[in-house]
Amino acid sequence: MQIISYIVYLIASICFIFGIKKLASPKTARQGNQLAAVGMLLAIIVTLKDNRILSYEWIIAGIIIGSIIGAVFALKVKMTGMPQMVGLLNGFGGGASTLVAISEYERIFYGTKQFEINVMISIVLSVLIGSVTFTGSLIAFGKLQELITGKVIKYPFQHPLNALLIITVLVMGVILVIQPINIELLLIITSVSLVLGVLLVLPIGGADMPVAISLLNSYSGIAASMTGFVLSNNMLIIAGALVGASGIILTIIMCKGMNRSLMNVVLGGWESAGSTGSSAISSPKGQVKSIDAEELAMLLDSVSSVIIVPGYGMAVAQAQHAVRDLMNVLEKKGVRVRFAIHPVAGRMPGHMNVLLAEAQVEYDKLVAMEDINDDFPNTDLVIIIGANDVVNPAARHNQNSPIYGMPILNVDYAKTVIINKRSLNVGYAGIDNELFFYPNALMYFGDAKEAMTKLVNELKSSS
Amino acid sequence: MEDFTLLMQIYVFVLAIFVGFELITKVPPTLHTPLMSGSNAISGITIVGALISAGVGEMSVSKILGFIAIIFAMINVVGGFLVTDRMLKMFKKK
Numbered sequence: 001m002q003i004i005s006y007i008v009y010l011i012a013s014i015c016f017i018f019g020i021k022k023l024a025s026p027k028t029a030r031q032g033n034q035l036a037a038v039g040m041l042l043a044i045i046v047t048l049k050d051n052r053i054l055s056y057e058w059i060i061a062g063i064i065i066g067s068i069i070g071a072v073f074a075l076k077v078k079m080t081g082m083p084q085m086v087g088l089l090n091g092f093g094g095g096a097s098t099l100v101a102i103s104e105y106e107r108i109f110y111g112t113k114q115f116e117i118n119v120m121i122s123i124v125l126s127v128l129i130g131s132v133t134f135t136g137s138l139i140a141f142g143k144l145q146e147l148i149t150g151k152v153i154k155y156p157f158q159h160p161l162n163a164l165l166i167i168t169v170l171v172m173g174v175i176l177v178i179q180p181i182n183i184e185l186l187l188i189i190t191s192v193s194l195v196l197g198v199l200l201v202l203p204i205g206g207a208d209m210p211v212a213i214s215l216l217n218s219y220s221g222i223a224a225s226m227t228g229f230v231l232s233n234n235m236l237i238i239a240g241a242l243v244g245a246s247g248i249i250l251t252i253i254m255c256k257g258m259n260r261s262l263m264n265v266v267l268g269g270w271e272s273a274g275s276t277g278s279s280a281i282s283s284p285k286g287q288v289k290s291i292d293a294e295e296l297a298m299l300l301d302s303v304s305s306v307i308i309v310p311g312y313g314m315a316v317a318q319a320q321h322a323v324r325d326l327m328n329v330l331e332k333k334g335v336r337v338r339f340a341i342h343p344v345a346g347r348m349p350g351h352m353n354v355l356l357a358e359a360q361v362e363y364d365k366l367v368a369m370e371d372i373n374d375d376f377p378n379t380d381l382v383i384i385i386g387a388n389d390v391v392n393p394a395a396r397h398n399q400n401s402p403i404y405g406m407p408i409l410n411v412d413y414a415k416t417v418i419i420n421k422r423s424l425n426v427g428y429a430g431i432d433n434e435l436f437f438y439p440n441a442l443m444y445f446g447d448a449k450e451a452m453t454k455l456v457n458e459l460k461s462s463s
Numbered sequence: 464m465e466d467f468t469l470l471m472q473i474y475v476f477v478l479a480i481f482v483g484f485e486l487i488t489k490v491p492p493t494l495h496t497p498l499m500s501g502s503n504a505i506s507g508i509t510i511v512g513a514l515i516s517a518g519v520g521e522m523s524v525s526k527i528l529g530f531i532a533i534i535f536a537m538i539n540v541v542g543g544f545l546v547t548d549r550m551l552k553m554f555k556k557k
Contacts, residue, residue, distance in 0.1 A: 066538045
């Protein structure tokens, strides 16, 4: 009987691997996700046949409750709310790993089995990583849902305190591995890890969330892998490692997109963050020029190529459908419209792509930064919607700027740049955007959704 | 005869990480959000451990923890796969 479950676990692992492989193309991605789900179903079914399971009441209750909650989440969530949804799901994954590890410890503690050193190491790691993932993800969720301020939160002795807690929890972990019969110590380790998760994510600011979410994603995978070590189950080790690798790669991509080290993000905020200055109009660089919907519609009548640069502001205003209408009306006039996507635009990897996909913008019109950056000089007009730091030319030449060295979209090379923003407020990095003062830049003020709808109406009435 | 179980598990872990790196570097940026939510669902595989914990015969703390773990893991699994499917349905090309 045991051999059958091992074989099914192997098949499930293969389903996960092929499932992720099929995510390499939007054409096969849906199939890939379904394949991974089939793998999961197989793993669950064969586990239910395990001879260690003697009663099914609690199992069935748990499966039903969890499935209903999960399904409601998945079907109710809006596409703009996807970052917090992923954050929350990460947390539940981490929480489950912690609970399974503690439960396994209790079973050995009250049972006849001996504590083995490798199992103990895995239990400690599983509890530590799982707990940090759990509370860290809940904080990330709170920040994205705006239950907690999305700003960089600094508290006294932040770095020494976190360092102290990490060292404490590791030392306690080593003690527990050496002397495993100490259930209180395991609970203290759990508690400290839970606190650590809160303290580590709290200082991370809103625009750094893509990194935090990716990193937590990776943790949830590694925690699952550790649970695999606890249970001596290779399928868990494989599945967890795949997720862990995925999260790490996304974290690296996000960090590169901001030209920052992981340490810098984890420690919280840009060095200059917190410097306010809400208005840049009085800046010595001069006056900004603004344009209204009617003038902009006239300007758009004479262009042949447009690149739209969406940012977090588009998500906040839920403007993706209005932006799609703008694309349609421009394409009807024979204008070539494409979208330039910066890797860290939005609050999670691929955030803009999902929003625009929801608005039925074909995915081949969304072009990654490195593929579109050379096209800006040949582009008549760029429309920036709710993006700021990722189009600030200071990143290229101003060595004193906190965002110096960050890869940006070279929008300023286009003939005309339209910037849609609600006001001249500074971006996340807390610095003025010199692009606004460029001779080829025009500000189109207003809420993204209203402004785009107005523009579309102007374009329709003029044709 | 020494016990090589742990070593074999580390083999599996390291090799799976390499497979993961190979596969995921091929995922285009446009699919990064579904990749996260989908892989997230896969990390709900801890359900396997939770089922065994909750399925023991007698009532114990371990069983209750297993029960809560099943709920958490199922939210992760069902929520993750469903929401990913919902997103991927929207990705279209003309």
